[in-house]
Amino acid sequence: MIEDLLTASVVASGIRIATPYLFASLGETFGQRSGVLNLGVDGVMLMGAFCSFWAVSEFTPQGSQTWDATALAMGVLVAILVGLLMGLATAFINVTLKAEQGISGIGIYLFGLGMSDLLFQKTFDQVAIINGFPKVGFPNFLTDLPVLGEVLFQHTLLVYMAFALVPVTWFVLNKTTLGLNIRAVGQNPEAADAMGISVTRVRYFTVTLGGVLAALAGATLSIAQHNVFQQNMTAGQGFIAVALVYFGAWRARGVLFGALLFSLVTALQLKAGTVGIDIPDEYLSMTPYVLTIIALVFASQRIDQPAALTKPFDRGE
Amino acid sequence: MQLNQLLRNPRLERVFVTLLPLVAVIAALVLGAFMLILMNADPIEAYRDGLYEGAFGTKNAVADTLIKATPLLLVGIGICISFRGGVINIGGEGQMIVGGLAATWLGLEFRDASPDVMIPACLIGSFLAGAIWGGLAGVLKAYFNVNEILSTIMLNQIASLWMGYLVRSVLISEKQKNSASPIPETDRLPREFDLPRIGERLDDIYKFFGLPSDKLWATTLLHNGIIIAIILAVLVYIFLWRTTIGYRIRAVGKNPRASRYAGIQVKHYVVLSLVLSGGFAGLAGGIQVLGVRHRMNAEGGAIAFTGNAGFNGIVAALFGKLHPLGTIPAAVLFGALLVGGNKLQRVVQVPSALITVLIGLVIVFVVGSDIWTRRRTQRRVSVDGAGSEAQPETEGIT
Numbered sequence: 259m260i261e262d263l264l265t266a267s268v269v270a271s272g273i274r275i276a277t278p279y280l281f282a283s284l285g286e287t288f289g290q291r292s293g294v295l296n297l298g299v300d301g302v303m304l305m306g307a308f309c310s311f312w313a314v315s316e317f318t319p320q321g322s323q324t325w326d327a328t329a330l331a332m333g334v335l336v337a338i339l340v341g342l343l344m345g346l347a348t349a350f351i352n353v354t355l356k357a358e359q360g361i362s363g364i365g366i367y368l369f370g371l372g373m374s375d376l377l378f379q380k381t382f383d384q385v386a387i388i389n390g391f392p393k394v395g396f397p398n399f400l401t402d403l404p405v406l407g408e409v410l411f412q413h414t415l416l417v418y419m420a421f422a423l424v425p426v427t428w429f430v431l432n433k434t435t436l437g438l439n440i441r442a443v444g445q446n447p448e449a450a451d452a453m454g455i456s457v458t459r460v461r462y463f464t465v466t467l468g469g470v471l472a473a474l475a476g477a478t479l480s481i482a483q484h485n486v487f488q489q490n491m492t493a494g495q496g497f498i499a500v501a502l503v504y505f506g507a508w509r510a511r512g513v514l515f516g517a518l519l520f521s522l523v524t525a526l527q528l529k530a531g532t533v534g535i536d537i538p539d540e541y542l543s544m545t546p547y548v549l550t551i552i553a554l555v556f557a558s559q560r561i562d563q564p565a566a567l568t569k570p571f572d573r574g575e
Numbered sequence: 576m577q578l579n580q581l582l583r584n585p586r587l588e589r590v591f592v593t594l595l596p597l598v599a600v601i602a603a604l605v606l607g608a609f610m611l612i613l614m615n616a617d618p619i620e621a622y623r624d625g626l627y628e629g630a631f632g633t634k635n636a637v638a639d640t641l642i643k644a645t646p647l648l649l650v651g652i653g654i655c656i657s658f659r660g661g662v663i664n665i666g667g668e669g670q671m672i673v674g675g676l677a678a679t680w681l682g683l684e685f686r687d688a689s690p691d692v693m694i695p696a697c698l699i700g701s702f703l704a705g706a707i708w709g710g711l712a713g714v715l716k717a718y719f720n721v722n723e724i725l726s727t728i729m730l731n732q733i734a735s736l737w738m739g740y741l742v743r744s745v746l747i748s749e750k751q752k753n754s755a756s757p758i759p760e761t762d763r764l765p766r767e768f769d770l771p772r773i774g775e776r777l778d779d780i781y782k783f784f785g786l787p788s789d790k791l792w793a794t795t796l797l798h799n800g801i802i803i804a805i806i807l808a809v810l811v812y813i814f815l816w817r818t819t820i821g822y823r824i825r826a827v828g829k830n831p832r833a834s835r836y837a838g839i840q841v842k843h844y845v846v847l848s849l850v851l852s853g854g855f856a857g858l859a860g861g862i863q864v865l866g867v868r869h870r871m872n873a874e875g876g877a878i879a880f881t882g883n884a885g886f887n888g889i890v891a892a893l894f895g896k897l898h899p900l901g902t903i904p905a906a907v908l909f910g911a912l913l914v915g916g917n918k919l920q921r922v923v924q925v926p927s928a929l930i931t932v933l934i935g936l937v938i939v940f941v942v943g944s945d946i947w948t949r950r951r952t953q954r955r956v957s958v959d960g961a962g963s964e965a966q967p968e969t970e971g972i973t
Contacts, residue, residue, distance in 0.1 A: 297665075297724065301935070357942040360663040360724050361893065364886060365938030372931025379926040380614060489928075490878075497728045504725055540740035547729045547736075554721045 266408040268525045273409065273417065274483060275521035278303070278475040278492075280420040282499035283506070283513045284427045285471025288464040290503055291431060293444040293566035294352050296465060297363020299472045300496025301370020302344045306473025307480035308374035310337035311487040312381060314388045325389040330481065337477035338470050344370070345469020349462045356570035367496070375489045382487075391415055391482040414482045416474070423471075427510040440464055444564035447571040457571045472496065498550070505553045507562045516553070520546045592948050596894045599940035600908070603933045610932070616923035629918020630911035636918075638774070638795035642867060643882075644910030646671065646859035648804040650888025651895065651902040652811045653709075653855030658897050659815060660848030661828035666712055666727025667856040667885025669734030672877055673708045674701035674857025676738060678864040679746060679871045682764040690767040697768065698803075698861050705857015706850045708734065713849030717842035723849065731885070735877035742873035759873035770798040770866040798866040804906075807855070811899040824848055859884060883931075887913070890934055893941050909934065 282299050289296050313336035317329035348366055351357045391414035400411045431437040442450040443460045451457050475496075480487045502520065506512025527542035608618035630640045650667045657664040678697040685693055712730060715721040739759070748762040774792035781791070815821040826834045827844045835841050863880065864871065871880065891909050895901030916930035 295724075351939055351943050355943040355946050357939075357945060360665070361889065362939055362942045364665065364889060365935045365942065367935070368886065368931050368938065369935030372928045372933075372935060375928035376610075376926050376932060379928065494728075494732060501725045501729065504722060538740050538744065540736040540743075544733050544736050547732045551715070551721070551726055551729050554725060555715065555719045 264526075265529075266405045268529045269409050269522070270412065271528070272518065272522035272525035274413065275524050276517045277417045277420045277483075278478045278495060279499050279502060279517040279521065280423065280514065281471045281475035281478060282496060283502040283517060284420075284423050284510060285468035285475075286500055286503045287427060287506070287508060287510065287513055288431075288440065289461075289468040290567055291444045291508055291564055292440045292461050292464040293447060293564055293569060293571070294349075294461050294465050295359045295363070295500075295568045296348055296352065296366075296468055297360060297497075297500060298344075298348060298366025298370065299363075299468075299475075299499050300492050300494060301367035301373075302341060302348075302469050302472040303476035303479070303492045303496045303499075304370045304374040304490070305340050305344060306337040306476030307491060308378055308476075308487050309340045309473075310334065310477035311388060311480040312336070312377070314390065314481050315382075315386055318389060322389065325392050329389075330391060333477060333481045334474070337473040341470035341473025342466060343469075344473065345466035346462070348469055349465035352465065353458055353461045353570070356572070359568045371490060374487075378487055378489065385486065388481065388485050390480075390485040394418065416478045416482045420478070421514075424510050424514045427513075431510065441564075443571075444566050447566050447569075451571070451573060461571075472499075475499070498546075501550050501554070504563075505550055505557055507557055508564060509562075516550075520550070523549065588947075595944045595947065596896070596905075596941055599937050599944060600894075602940050603936040606936060607929060607933050610929065611923070611925060614925055616925050621919050621923040621925065625919030625922035626912070626915035628915075629922075630915035632918075634791050635795050636914065638792070638797040639914045640907065640911045641797055641801045642910075643913050644906040645800040645804050645866070646863055646882070646884040647888045647891045647909055648801075648808060648902060648906035649859035649862065650856045650884055651891035651906055652804075652808050652899045653852035654889050654892035655895070655897045655899050655902060656811065656815065656824065656855075657709075657848045657852035658892065659828045660824040660844060661831065662713070662716065662845055662848045662852070663724050664709065664712070664727055664849060664852045664856075665724050665886075665889070666709060666730050666853065667859075667888050668877065668881050668883075669727065669731035669885070670705040670708045670853040670856035671860035671863070671881045671885050672734040672738050674705040674860030675864045675871060675880060676741060676746075676860075677701045677704035677857070678861035679761055679764065682768050682864070683746065683762055686765050686768075690765075693768055694770070694865065697865055698858060701861025701864070702854040702858045705860065706854035708857065709853015710846060710850040712853075713846035716849070717845040738871070738877055738880070739873045742871050746871065761870045761872075763870045764864070768865060769869060770800055770862065773797055773799050773802065796867075800862040800866040803862065805903060807858075808899040808903050811855075815899070820847070856885060856888070859888070882913070887934060890938050890941075893938065 282303060286296060286299055310333040314329045314333035317332045318326045344366070348362075351362050351366075352359050393412050394415055396411040401407045403411070429437075431440065439450065439455050439460050442453070442455060443457050447457045450460075476492065479491060479495075484491070498520065502513055502516040505516040506514070523546045524543075527539070527545065530537065530542055604622070608622070611618040611621050629636060631637055650671065653667070654664060678701040681697045681700045682693060685696075708730060709727075712723050712726040715726045716723045742761060743759040746761045747757065747759060750762075751757040751760060772795075774795045774797055777792040777797075781787075815825060823834070823839050824844050824847065826837070827839060827841050828848075831841050834844075860881070868880070887909055888906075891905040892902050894905035894908070895903070912930050912934065916927035919925060919929070920927040
């Protein structure tokens with residue numbers, strides 16, 4: 259039974275499913291480490307998904323049957339741009355206007371949910387399919403390796419970018435001055451401010467970065483995995499991404515572990531349906547959420563949460 | 576900034592702060608007008624012939640608006656309780672779903688019982704189901720220190736999947752079960768369990784006052800859910816501001832530490848806030864079943880059942896300044912936006928998703944403009960040395 263389930267293709271599909279979670283959660287990790295909870299990730303993801311999809315379809319030469327490098331580059335670029343704009347807007351609302359972060363995020367989510375749907379209905383008459391990211395062209399001896407070939411060497415570029423982002427996040431947060439500043443601002447903004455760190459500037463940076471990565475997460479769905487756009491295609495993945503940051507205790511490694519666990523369970527559940535295991539689909543689909551709650555129970559017993567999380571900073575001038 | 580100088584005048588400032596939510600809606604509508612122009616639609620036509628006509632143009636439109644406002648109001652008064660209690664309940668969607676499931680199950684299981692018993696039983700059942708679902712997040716927060724925003728989001732997903740399972744395999748109607756391509760839906764609840772329509776009563780009132788009435792309301796689908804919701808809004812207002820328990824909920828929301836020193840069992844009240852908040856959302860689901868849909872249908876997912884009311888109810892409550900009575904007009908306003916959006920789509924061919932965008936903008940503007948409310952409160956605190964009705968702190972207990 260287990261052998262039927264835990265095949266190379268299931269692990270490979272788990273790795274693919276983990277990709278958008280990694281982008282979005284690592285971005286959110288930066289924001290939360292600096293003390294800002296952005297609950298609007300899902301909305302930014304949807305905007306990134308739609309806009310990159312639109313760009314790829316727009317820049318692909320007419321009648322082209324295969325992928326087009328320029329079009330894909332434009333897709334990623336547009337996603338980054340949209341993420342930048344929405345990230346800046348989020349930062350303005352949460353940092354400058356000091357809005358209640360749990361609620362402003364719902365506003366950003368609804369904005370992205372509606373806007374991506376609106377633009378999609380206005381620009382595409384019917385269901386459109388694009389030529390998305392191809393698998394990276396590794397030499398045959400690598401892709402043909404038993405098990406490892408399928409698990410490691412048959413993914414799109416975005417998958418490798420997302421996984422590369424894990425050590426980068428760790429390095430930036432723990433080994434650079436910037437990371438030190440981010441952590442200081444999230445832990446004790448008053449002290450950081452007294453040391454001459456601009457709390458506002460640091461938070462703008464992290465929240466905007468989070469927006470860019472969330473948009474890339476959305477683009478991963480629309481131009482690398484499904485190659486279509488649909489209304490509400492993220493189906494709440496952005497909210498899960500926020501939960502994964504708590505799950506991973508605000509560490510890159512923890513986020514990686516959480517994203518992989520969550521995606522593997524999802525992949526297994528997709529597979530279990532085909533193997534004919536007699537558990538209702540819905541119960542299997544529930545397991546990641548139940549696991550997350552259980553993990554949060556254990557994670558929250560530790561006291562790693564950035565002390566200033568969700569607290570706007572006021573210099574008291 | 577000129578605005579800030581103008582606001583030094585305390586009276587003007589007070590007016591400004593009170594009108595902020597309205598300013599937020601107008602700002603969102605203005606932005607929406609620009610978007611309409613970009614989409615080659617006439618904003619005046621869209622707002623007047625679409626949005627306004629669609630929401631208030633005919634008796635049927637008004638009835639639809641009130642029907643849509645009912646779940647928003649019920650979720651909204653629950654949100655007033657939880658936010659006042661310092662707890663952010665994002666789980667309205669899930670709580671509505673379990674409430675709807677409870678009402679459906681009770682109604683189908685005891686379909687031969689008397690409606691005088693079963694209608695209240697279904698409604699109470701839906702309240703209890705929502706209360707349990709909300710209370711779960713409350714217990715997780717109070718005793719296991721799990722952030723309620725996250726747990727309620729997870730519980731939303733779980734409830735929506737659970738609904739899919741129950742409607743597809745346990746509660747599914749015999750007819751669908753035996754069909755070749757079954758639609759996941761339950762039997763219709765007995766017609767006697769439908770919430771009473773109030774159209775005829777309204778016509779009687781019209782006649783009583785000598786107003787021209789020719790069975791105008793009797794043909795609408797308006798049911799008494801809106802009346803239940805308004806009565807409950809008044810009761811919740813009394814509960815929050817005129818009872819000890821209500822006072823303690825608000826005290827915990829404002830300052831958990833001080834409340835603990837004052838001998839209040841903070842954890843109990845955190846759980847209670849979420850229990851009540853979830854209960855009202857559950858009741859919204861129950862009323863949706865008895866008053867509007869009369870069955871559960873899992874096609875189109877959970878959002879087809881809730882209509883996003885779990886989120887939009889938060890908007891209504893915020894818009895009503897987290898005051899149950901303020902939430903009444905706010906719920907009607909957002910009900911109108913939702914109903915009018917459909918007409919807008921037909922009149923100017925702009926997808927009704929525009930309304931979701933506008934609602935998102937309203938939230939952002941309302942919470943973004945809170946900075947002025949707070950500034951005013953701070954100044955009053957520093958001048959008088961006493962606090963005033965401020966937004967509750969929603970930082971939770973440490």
